Amino acid sequence: xxxxxxxxxxxxxxxxxxxxxxxxxxxxxxxxxxxxxxxxxxxxxxxxxxxxxxxxxxxxxxxxxxxxxxxxxxxxxxxxxxxx
Amino acid sequence: xxxxxxxxxxxxxxxxxxxxxxxxxxxxxxxxxxxxxxxxxxxxxxxxxxxxxxxxxxxxxxxxxxxxxxxxxxxxxxxxxxxxxxxxxxxxxxxxxxxxxxxxxxxxxxxxxxxxxxxxxxxxxxxxxxxxxxxxxxxxxxxxxxxxxxxxxxxxxxxxxxxxxxxxxxxxxxxxxxxxxxxxxxxxxxxxxxxxxxxxxxxxxxxxxxxxxxxxxxxxxxxx
Numbered sequence: 001x002x003x004x005x006x007x008x009x010x011x012x013x014x015x016x017x018x019x020x021x022x023x024x025x026x027x028x029x030x031x032x033x034x035x036x037x038x039x040x041x042x043x044x045x046x047x048x049x050x051x052x053x054x055x056x057x058x059x060x061x062x063x064x065x066x067x068x069x070x071x072x073x074x075x076x077x078x079x080x081x082x083x084x
Numbered sequence: 085x086x087x088x089x090x091x092x093x094x095x096x097x098x099x100x101x102x103x104x105x106x107x108x109x110x111x112x113x114x115x116x117x118x119x120x121x122x123x124x125x126x127x128x129x130x131x132x133x134x135x136x137x138x139x140x141x142x143x144x145x146x147x148x149x150x151x152x153x154x155x156x157x158x159x160x161x162x163x164x165x166x167x168x169x170x171x172x173x174x175x176x177x178x179x180x181x182x183x184x185x186x187x188x189x190x191x192x193x194x195x196x197x198x199x200x201x202x203x204x205x206x207x208x209x210x211x212x213x214x215x216x217x218x219x220x221x222x223x224x225x226x227x228x229x230x231x232x233x234x235x236x237x238x239x240x241x242x243x244x245x246x247x248x249x250x251x252x253x254x255x256x257x258x259x260x261x262x263x264x265x266x267x268x269x270x271x272x273x274x275x276x277x278x279x280x281x282x283x284x285x286x287x288x289x290x291x292x293x294x295x296x297x298x299x300x301x302x303x304x305x306x307x308x
Contacts, residue, residue: 014235015187015233016190016260017187017188018187018188018189018190018191018192018231018260019188019192022192066149067141067145067146067148067149068141070142070145070178070185072177072184072185072233072234072235073185073187073233
């Protein structure tokens, strides 16, 4: 069985993200004046084989804490995308 | 004086460090490939600048999981001295040997120029030994992610403990670093991470010789 898990990594709100600010400013210059919040995130999809859903989520969390996410500056969300 | 220079795929300041330390200490540093797991004792381990693993994921993130890191952490736990410059600083924060994180320059540009940094009044450390606080050093920076970030609680700890080694001048903060920080020390003062490149101000063909003084003081202190 294959289980797809997605991991979204985004900057913590309290960390000023210059890249996000630059994109927001450019969109504003293009006339999009009603943007309240804009988040640039990193999207990772991992397909697991031969694991149950609980273990997939557990391993995804381990990966995030070990290397994928720098929790000083980033938060993350893990969700199960689909099961085959 | 035994110095190791750790080389990762994408390190590009390793030769500069080698030449700088060799010319000052008259001893030949040893290059250590990042896949090595069993290293001898060194007086100083240097993690040079570069773009390890192409800066993929985050700067220093992949390098901080290389096999050599365990030996570097063992060296740190024995109180061994470690110097991380630029990408080396990023690697040291990713390994959590130093607090904080280097994020993208607030100006969204790669910065490459000479700059003055000011030596701070720090806890006892071989890296600031010999400098009067507020001494200015002219050394180059060359980075895209040099914007040092720590949260307020961590920042207060750094200030209280005297762990801030170098600051940019107040009105010349090039990258948006919190508190104009250019370099920080570990809690025991034995590990330094810094964004400026002292190895690029060592020889007469460089714009300044202030990096030479930095290495001279460091080597003297490590030998004493």
